[in-house]
Amino acid sequence: MTSRVEHKAGRTVEVDWAGKTLRIVDPVTGDSSTAYLFVAVLPFSRYAFVEPTLDMAQNSWLRAHVAMYEWFGGSTPRLVCDNLKTGVIAHPREGEVVLNDAYRGLAEHYSAAVLPGRVRKPKDKPSAENTVWHATMALAGAMRDHQFGSLDELRTAIRAWLVEYNSRPFQKRDGSRLSVFEGEEKPLLIALPPVAYEVMDWVYGRRVQANSHVAYAxxxxxxxxxxxxxxxDLRIGANTLEIWHKNTRLCTHRLLPASASNKYSTNGADLPGKTMWKPWDRKRCEQWANRIGPDCATVIGKLFAMERLDEQAVDPALAVLRLSKRYSAQRLENACSLALQSVASPRYAHIGPILESGQDIAGEIPDDAGDHGADGGDDGAGWVRGGDYYANMGR
Incomplete structure (x- = not known):
């Protein structure tokens, strides 16, 4: 036997994924995709919310909650969800419930406590599951003869349908979902925080380099x-990047633009007090090349001249310059000299094989290097690949 659950206004919101899906058809390509439905209900007023998503991944789950709270115009102290991995990691019969960190963070942002339904106890959230079924069937019927070309188009249609659905008169009680919500429940909701929760992406296991920086994008x-x-670990939002170590946030940076490459965001306090470390740029690369020799400087200069932005040439230049650590500055200078004889703008792909095969030690390119490259012959001297090969790579 079961008894009717009496709900208190403004206390609980119940959430779940609907079992039914809708289709989105691209008007240009004709490709179709599945739209999943996140459903939420305030059990006292039975006021409902539906949000379409393209998947049921964690970030979609979180963003649907943000949209839900905006729709309700407030939050409740209790957030009852299913035992989904997007929200709940473990729910043992005995012991503490283990929540997903991101889901706990969202709940705390909206002053809510997550209360998962007991495993295999669907009656813990009867309003949501009943409303999920009722709302899903009603929505499917309303959308049956419509075709949607995008998620935004579907979302707009669902919003309009929700207004009509929540305004329908109750059959067994006075008023409607909307009238009960606005008259009795909305005034009791917790005010929303000034800033909506920002859904963040996590990147795990990045090593901090010797220059006290970590790479991202x-x-x-x-x-x-x-x-x-x-x-x-890195926690990336729309405009920020947070760096975490063992559950402790070490620092926060403003996220560099997606168009940026080899740029540095440096907090002075992160570096040792007397450090003179500077990020790599064209000037530093050219200074290093000049210390190695004039032909190396010429190669590095050509690398920068080939790119529209200096930043694009920094990595190729460093790839060449670091060969001096593996072999020696003098050998790199010799290899640059040899490469410049056959290639207009030598790169690592030209200079590396010269050093690896010891051609720089021989000191010259054999006259028949091109023939060896053409017919595959090799008498143990000369370039591993013909001069024509390297010349073509530089075009």
Missing amino acids: RNWYSVPYAYVGSTV
């Missing part, structure tokens, strides 16, 4: 110097 972000060599 072709750019570099500083980390307190004490963590050099440590493994950190």
Whole structure:
């Protein structure tokens, strides 16, 4: 036997994924995709909310909650959900419930406590599951003869349908979902925070380099110097990047633009007090090349001349310059000299094989290097690949 659950206004919201899906058809390509439905209900008023998503992944789950709270105009102290991995990691019969960190963070942002339904106890959230079924069937019927070309188009249609659905008169009680919500429940909701919860992406296991920076999306972000060599996790939002180490946030950076490459975001306090470290740029690369020799300087100059932005040439230039550490400055200078004889703008792909095969030690390119490259012959001397090969690579 079961008894009717009496709900209190403004106390609980129940959430779940609907079992039914809708289709989105691209008007240009004709490709179709599945739209999943996140459903939420305030059990006292039975006021409903539906949000379409393209998947049921964690970030879609979180963003649907943000949209739900905006729709309700407030939050409740209790958030009752299913035992989904997007929200609940473990729910043992005995012991503590283990929540997903991101889901706990969202709940705390909206002053809510997550209360998962007991495993295999669907009656813990009867309003949601009943409303999920009722709302899903009603929505499917309303959308049956419509075709949607995008998620935004479907979302707009669902919003309009929700207004009509929530305004329908109750059959067994006075008023409607909307009238009960606005008259009795909405005034009791917790006020929304000034800023909506920001859904963040996590990148795990990034090592802090010797320069006290960690790489993300072709750019570099500083980390307190004490963590050099440590493994950190990155929490990326729309405009910020946070660096975490063992559940402790070390620092926050403003996210560099997606168009940026080899840029550095450096907090001065992260570096040792007397450090003179500077990010790599054209000037530093050219200074290093000049110390190696004039032909190396010519190669590096050509690399920068080939690119529209200096930043695009930094990595190719460093790839060449670091060969001096593997072999020697003199051998790199000799290899650059040889490469310049056959290639207009030598790169690592030209210079590396010269050093690896010892051609720089021989000191010259054999006259028949091109023939060896053409017919595959090799008498143990000369270039590993013909001069024509290297010349073509530089075009």
